[in-house]
Amino acid sequence: MWPTAKDLLDNLQIQGFASQAFMATSDNDVFGNTDEGGGFGFTELGLNALFSPHSRLQLSAQMLSRRAGKDNTGVPRLDFAFLDYRLYSHEANQFGIRFGRLKNPFGFYNDTRDVPFTRPSILLPQSIYFDRTRNVGLSSDSIQFYGETSNAKWGDFAIQFGIIRPIVDDRDTEISLLGPRLTGNLSPDVSLIGRGLFETPGKRFRLAVSGIWFNADYKPGVKEAGLINPGSIEFSPIYVSAQYNTERWTLTSEYALRKFRYTDFDVTDLDILDFYGESFYFQGEYRFNHKWEALIRYDVLYTDRSDRDGSEFAALRGKPAHSRFAKDLTVGLRWNITPRIMARLEYHRINGTAWLAPLDNPDASMTSKNWNLFAAQLSFRF
Amino acid sequence: MMRTPNTKHLYILLTMLLFVITDIKAESHYQIVTHPSVNEDSISKNYLRAIFSMRPRAWSNDLIIKVFVLPDDNPLHHSFAKEQLGLFPYQLRQSWDRLVFSGTGQAPTTVSSNEEMRLRIMNTPGAIGYLETAYIDDEINILQIK
Numbered sequence: 372m373w374p375t376a377k378d379l380l381d382n383l384q385i386q387g388f389a390s391q392a393f394m395a396t397s398d399n400d401v402f403g404n405t406d407e408g409g410g411f412g413f414t415e416l417g418l419n420a421l422f423s424p425h426s427r428l429q430l431s432a433q434m435l436s437r438r439a440g441k442d443n444t445g446v447p448r449l450d451f452a453f454l455d456y457r458l459y460s461h462e463a464n465q466f467g468i469r470f471g472r473l474k475n476p477f478g479f480y481n482d483t484r485d486v487p488f489t490r491p492s493i494l495l496p497q498s499i500y501f502d503r504t505r506n507v508g509l510s511s512d513s514i515q516f517y518g519e520t521s522n523a524k525w526g527d528f529a530i531q532f533g534i535i536r537p538i539v540d541d542r543d544t545e546i547s548l549l550g551p552r553l554t555g556n557l558s559p560d561v562s563l564i565g566r567g568l569f570e571t572p573g574k575r576f577r578l579a580v581s582g583i584w585f586n587a588d589y590k591p592g593v594k595e596a597g598l599i600n601p602g603s604i605e606f607s608p609i610y611v612s613a614q615y616n617t618e619r620w621t622l623t624s625e626y627a628l629r630k631f632r633y634t635d636f637d638v639t640d641l642d643i644l645d646f647y648g649e650s651f652y653f654q655g656e657y658r659f660n661h662k663w664e665a666l667i668r669y670d671v672l673y674t675d676r677s678d679r680d681g682s683e684f685a686a687l688r689g690k691p692a693h694s695r696f697a698k699d700l701t702v703g704l705r706w707n708i709t710p711r712i713m714a715r716l717e718y719h720r721i722n723g724t725a726w727l728a729p730l731d732n733p734d735a736s737m738t739s740k741n742w743n744l745f746a747a748q749l750s751f752r753f
Numbered sequence: 754m755m756r757t758p759n760t761k762h763l764y765i766l767l768t769m770l771l772f773v774i775t776d777i778k779a780e781s782h783y784q785i786v787t788h789p790s791v792n793e794d795s796i797s798k799n800y801l802r803a804i805f806s807m808r809p810r811a812w813s814n815d816l817i818i819k820v821f822v823l824p825d826d827n828p829l830h831h832s833f834a835k836e837q838l839g840l841f842p843y844q845l846r847q848s849w850d851r852l853v854f855s856g857t858g859q860a861p862t863t864v865s866s867n868e869e870m871r872l873r874i875m876n877t878p879g880a881i882g883y884l885e886t887a888y889i890d891d892e893i894n895i896l897q898i899k
Contacts, residue, residue: 382817384859421859426811431856451856457810462796463803474855482855489850517857519808523799572802573839574848618841658843661826710825 379424387418390487390750398739399724400731401494402439409745414438414445415485429455435485439502441730442543450474450485451510463521469533473513476531476566477581478610478625481508487750491623491656491666492703493717494746497726498650498672499610499627503547507585507606511535511562526571533564539587546729548604549641554592560603562586579612589636602636608648621656628676649676666703666717672696672725693740697723711752719744783829784889785837785896788880790816795897802838804881806848807858812879820861821873821882829867833883837898 394402395409403412416436423429432452438445453471460466474482483489484500494502501508515533522528539545539557548557566581585606591599608629615622629648633641652670659665673679674695681695703717724738732738785801787793792814796804803809804818811817823830825842834840852858864870867888874880875892889895 384853386853386860417854419854419856421853421856423810423817423859426815426817429810429858433854433856453856455857460809460811462800462809465808469857476855482857483851486850486854489847489854521799521803523797527803572799574844616841616844 379422382423384421385419386753388415388486388488388750388752389417390415390748392493392746392748394744394746396742396744398742399727400440401727401744402443403731405744412439413746413748415487415750416447417450417486427457427460429457431455437485440728442503442541442728463527464519466518467516469513469515469517471512472510473515473533473535474510475508475535475564475583476515476533477508477564477583477608478627479577479579479612479614479623484509487715487748488713488752491621491654492668492701493715493748494701494719494744496625496650496652496654496668496670497699498652498670498697499625501726503543503726503728505543506538506541507544509538511537511559511564513564523572526569529568529570531564531566535562535564537562537585537587543728543730548587548606549589551729551733553589553595553599555590555595555599556592557587557589557604560586560588573616575616577612577614577616579610581610581612583608598638599641600635600637602638602641603634605632605634606630619658621658623654623656624652626651646675646677649673662707664705664707666701666705668699668701668703670697670699670701672698672723674725690735691724691738691740693723693725694727694735694738695723695725697721697725697727713750713752715746715748715750717744717746717748719746783833783883783885785833785898786874786882786884786889787894787896788819788874788876788878789892789894790878791881791894791896793896794894795899797899798837801898802840805834805838805845805861807852807861816879819877819880821864821870821877821880822861823867823870823883824863824865829883829885837883 392413393411394405394413396405398406403410419433421431433450434447435450436445436447437443451472451474453469453473455469457467476482478499480495484495513533513535517531519529537559539559545557563584568579570577588603590601608627610627612625627650631646633644636642650672652668654668657665678684681692684695685692699719699721701719706714721742791812825846831842834842834845849860853860864873867885870882870884871888874882
């Protein structure tokens with residue numbers, strides 16, 4: 372029997388959100404010029420549709436507009452659009468395949484990182500969820516397999532595994548990975564991503580391990596012929612995530628070890644790059660009631676774990692040592708005014724500038740090592 | 754005043770009866786309900802939790818599962834989530850948001866009252882929800898949890 376128009380409409384869900392933040396910093400710029408009295412440079416808009424024409428088939432897509440600093444101008448982009456086919460389903464066990472542009476499944480928050488209501492804070496822990504190379508991490512064109520199984524005694528297991536083509540052609544990513552002087556382009560190579568998640572029956576404990584094996588190739592610009600070869604970059608981070616939930620408390624910690632390797636550029640400065648970055652945070656969220664929540668977090672990023680204080684880098688490159696680490700102590704407050712409207716306040720005390728966006732802070736020697744960030748945000752969903 | 758052994762027994766009996774009554778009240782204060790098209794009489798707790806976590810999409814007869822819930826701060830929603838699923842309402846909302854905004858699943862339909870829940874369950878093939886016992890009539894199926 373073919374479904375009627377009404378049946379089809381019943382199987383369509385549309386949701387969206389809009390969010391505006393105010394940010395002020397004592398020094399350094401985050402999402403626009405924020406160190407001269409603050410600014411309203413951070414706006415997030417999203418519109419999302421999910422359609423299930425058949426019990427095994429789902430189609431979903433999300434448009435996103437993000438205005439945040441020089442690399443995010445607010446031009447709407449296709450965040451994801453994919454087809455999901457359920458190959459096997461029996462009670463609590465599922466197995467299926469997804470095809471299209473998908474969110475990259477890593478850590479606890481990446482899949483929904485641009486949706487204020489799903490974040491623990493206005494800014495996600497930047498050590499893990501960089502906003503400066505965000506487009507690499509965000510979504511990619513992929514084929515993904517997923518499986519879920521559930522055991523009454525042990526809990527739920529979920530696995531996602533994807534073969535992906537990452538999105539690397541934006542300027543902020545190119546600058547972050549190759550520096551501001553090169554004029555060529557990065558192009559994606561076949562990459563892999565996977566995440567395994569275990570949750571106890573009441574989701575009291577949630578544990579996840581995710582990994583990416585990301586590859587990109589550099590194509591030198593016209594004027595660079597003979598100066599640099601078409602090299603490649605391998606970036607392979609591993610994430611371990613853990614969470615503990617009670618009625619009032621949610622305690623979360625994530626750790627990342629990020630391997631970078633540059634090869635075949637025939638430029639000594641680049642080809643010697645073979646190092647591990649390291650990130651972790653500890654976070655506590657406390658729910659006073661349905662309306663009010665508080666947050667405290669300590670977040671640490673080392674660009675190179677064998678040079679945590681950045682001194683070797685400073686000696687070699689003549690750039691500030693503090694651009695190679697960032698330690699961020701954050702406190703925040705969330706007010707759920709209605710189920711659809713949320714307000715947030717947040718204060719960061721930061722030592723180091725490793726996650727600052729280079730497009731917003733082009734001259735590293737002009738940045739300040741110790742700085743503060745204040746943010747307020749109002750978000751609406753429908 | 755002297756208390757006879759008989760009144761003592763009576764007190765014990767009354768106290769026990771009180772426990773039994775409150776127990777029955779707690780058990781039967783609400784039920785998990787489905788549209789009659791759902792051909793299940795009883796399902797496992799595990800399967801129920803998967804359904805309200807929006808993971809399975811169809812019943813065993815291929816009918817699409819339609820989940821209805823009361824608002825997050827509704828006391829019946831809180832009791833249902835805690836007692837039947839072992840979850841707090843905020844955990845359910847978080848997992849639904851993760852599905853919706855990653856495009857991998859839907860959120861349940863939120864209804865405002867028991868009365869609306871009754872109407873939606875009655876009129877939607879494949880529907881599942883929960884209702885205070887007083888709202889249940891023979892146009893609605895009760896689902897037992899094994």
